[in-house]
Amino acid sequence: MTHRTQQPYRGHTARLRRGAAIALFPLAVACGGGEDDAAADRKKVAAVTAAPEAGVVAPAKVEVIAGLTGCTAEIRVEAQELREGQCRTKQGEYRITTFPEERFKVTWLDTAAVYGGKYLVGTRWVVSAPPELLAGFRSRLGGSVEDLGGVGPSASAP
Template sequence: MTARRSYRPRTAALLAVLLMPPLVLGCSAASSPQSKSSSQAPNSDSRVTAAPANVEKIASMTNCTVELRTEADELREGVCVTPQGNWIVTTFPAEKFKRSWLDAASMYGGTYLVGPRWAISGELTVLKTLRKKVGGELQELRGIGSPAPSDPSRASTDPQGQP
């Protein structure tokens, strides 16, 4: 019987070690958003939770009947024509496809409304209105040949270091 008792402290210690990380992580993850939101005053620029990566759902959130334009393995694209303006929503099965698409779109420049696995292109005024409904972040992409922002501390030099 004494042999069984010597295993109980080991078993209890092992269980404590195995159960502590999930409990600590679970408690801190659950309380973090609540404590942040309760400690902050409501903001006039409150953020909308970003829409899911689905062309039809994003369109329905904006009261648009979408016309699908592209259905491929790496993206789906739909066009919305509304009285406020026309816009295109593109969704992706993975973030890597969205990043590739944005890299390619940067050649043309412009501003895009970007969320998790989706991007919307259109006029800036339309994108600002849509952002209130579907969330996301406005991203300005620079086109080819766009002048770089002037920064006197980064004056251009030739390979020999001459200004």
């Protein structure tokens, strides 16, 4: 009498994984960390409508955003938390930063707030450009212009 090893039914394993994922999803959603008001406001900004020219709301790559703004970006930073490309056009110089997760964008914006300035912010991306370029980019990319106040003494302080 020979023993035959029984192979597990493949569909059974897939159902178990899917079931485990469904069971854990409510826990992942319910266990979000506390956020300050600024971080919560930035998450609201992520829920913006698409611009007519962009035609999508999905997070984009640096190269896609650069193409929509009329440049070919030179990738300056390629990291796990972000990608950053620099554009140089007749209009001026600007940077496009994309993030693999929204939380990285929120952290980046919190850090950038120290320096102040205006930024065009979308779903997992930020464009850092002179203020006069942001309105034109917004019509092509969507997003919203955020004015980050900055900290420290102002230029008009004695």
